[in-house]
Structures are given as structure tokens and as C-alpha cells.
Amino acid sequence: MRFALNHIAAPKLSLPDFFTAARDLGVTEVEIRNDLPDVLSNWRPEDVKAEAEKAGVTILSINALYPFNTWTGDLPARAEAMADYAAACGAKALVMCPLNDGTPVDFDQLVGALTAMKTILDTRGLTGLVEPLGFPISSLRSKAEAIRAIQAAGGEGTYKLMHDTFHHHLAGETEFFPEWTGLVHISGVTDPAVSVADMLDAHRVLVDGGDRLGNLPQIRALLEAGYEGPFSFEPFADEVHQAADPKGAVKASMAFVSEQA
Numbered sequence: 001m002r003f004a005l006n007h008i009a010a011p012k013l014s015l016p017d018f019f020t021a022a023r024d025l026g027v028t029e030v031e032i033r034n035d036l037p038d039v040l041s042n043w044r045p046e047d048v049k050a051e052a053e054k055a056g057v058t059i060l061s062i063n064a065l066y067p068f069n070t071w072t073g074d075l076p077a078r079a080e081a082m083a084d085y086a087a088a089c090g091a092k093a094l095v096m097c098p099l100n101d102g103t104p105v106d107f108d109q110l111v112g113a114l115t116a117m118k119t120i121l122d123t124r125g126l127t128g129l130v131e132p133l134g135f136p137i138s139s140l141r142s143k144a145e146a147i148r149a150i151q152a153a154g155g156e157g158t159y160k161l162m163h164d165t166f167h168h169h170l171a172g173e174t175e176f177f178p179e180w181t182g183l184v185h186i187s188g189v190t191d192p193a194v195s196v197a198d199m200l201d202a203h204r205v206l207v208d209g210g211d212r213l214g215n216l217p218q219i220r221a222l223l224e225a226g227y228e229g230p231f232s233f234e235p236f237a238d239e240v241h242q243a244a245d246p247k248g249a250v251k252a253s254m255a256f257v258s259e260q261a
Helices: 015-024 045-055 075-089 107-122 143-152 165-170 215-224 246-260
Strands: 002-006 029-033 058-065 093-096 127-130 159-164 181-186 230-233
Touching (some): 015 029, 045 058, 107 127, 107 143, 143 159, 159 165, 165 215, 181 215, 230 246
Parallel strands (some): 002 029, 058 093, 093 127, 181 230
16 A cells, blocks of 8 residues: 555645655655645645655645535636646646535536536546545535446546545445545544544544544455555644644554554
8 A cells, every 4th residue: 555645634834844744754645735734825836846846746636626516606717726726736636525514415416517527627637536525414425426426427537536534434335436436535533522423524633543433444445445546644633733743643653554454
């Protein structure tokens, strides 16, 4: 297995320092973000590309276009701008997250959004990484439904799934789709007091022996089924973000997962 690193694992690091830290950990694939830290608003794409080349890392994706499945308002313009940025900075893909506020989005809307987004991605040579969110209020929780919509949109050559171990667990999913999976996000939840229904991004830490999400069985299942892509660390918990030695914390989690998976 091989690892990747999402900037949210060490958001206090500047972009160049994040790229350098990844290389120091033996990681050559990274993900940048448009939230925290907001690289897109603070860096010109050509400078991001230059820093990545200087550090010797490949930018797997930009996180994330939201909410991709409601193709209204300013979303088409934001989608084009993000795709332009991704192409210019050398990123390979855009992560696409569905509406997550309790508002339902019907299947036809989902297919329509994927159809519209396909043209934007294809003309720029990008992959769309569709990430179902397992939260009870999410408008797209199931990877099976995402695949059905991708097929309905004729997007088999454009889209892949983002398998997120946290969201897989929250959605109660049991099926794996290695042939559809373009990237895997890994994070753990160790808080014994929070119920699965109440788990939030703020509970997501690095994977260790106290994990309640079944990261190791999920990773093993994907590998055994033929998944050959990277596993990218994506912890959101404040305790991870405030770590005095974020590189050391990731290194320890990498060692644990490598030894156990």
C-alpha cells in the first residue's frame, strides 16, 4: 500500500512546508484544499505547480467542489474556476461533495449535475472524485447510488469514487467498489462517548489502535479486492491540527497502518 497526505492533516504548515513534510515522510502524492488551509485564494496556480515540482510531489486532487449535485446559482462558475485552477496547478482531480444540510436532492438532479460537470472535467483532462457523505443529513450517502448516477450520465471515463473510511462507516455501507475507487481517505474516531449517528468531522483523528471506524478491515478489503491507489490521511480534529509535531504524528499513524493492514 502507499500513502498520500491531505493538507488538512497539517493545516498550520505553509504550502511549501507541507510539500516538504510529505517528502520527508516518504510520501510523493498530496491533496490541496479550498477551505482550511485555503490554498486557492492565497496562491497562484502556477506557483503551486512550481512548489510541487520543486518538492517532487504530485498533486492528486483539490478538495472540494461543494455542493456539486445542486447545479444552480454560482456553482457552474465556481466549478469552472476550480477546474481551471486544478489544470493550471497540475492537479489530477477534483473532489466533489454533495449537499449536506438535510435538503434532499433527487436522482435526476444528481445525474444532471454529473452530466454538466463531465464537460468541464473532460475539456481540462481532469477526473471527478465523487465522495458520498455518510452523515444522516447528506443528500448522497451511498457509493452504489453514486455509481448508478455516473453511469446514467455516461461518466464512466470521467468519474471515480472517493472511498472515505469515515463516511463508509457512518453510512453503514458494506459493499466495496475497488474498480470504481480513485482515491481513499482515511481517518479514525477514538472518542468512546460519541454515537455513530453523532460523529462529525471534528471527531476525526489519525488512525491508531483506538479507532472505531474499522479502518484496518476497510483497507484490507480494498487491497484484497484489487485497489492499487493511495490512502490519503484526512483528519479534521482540532487536536490533530494543534499537534506540536504534526509530521511525527502522521509518521506514527503510517507505521501503525502499515504494520496492521
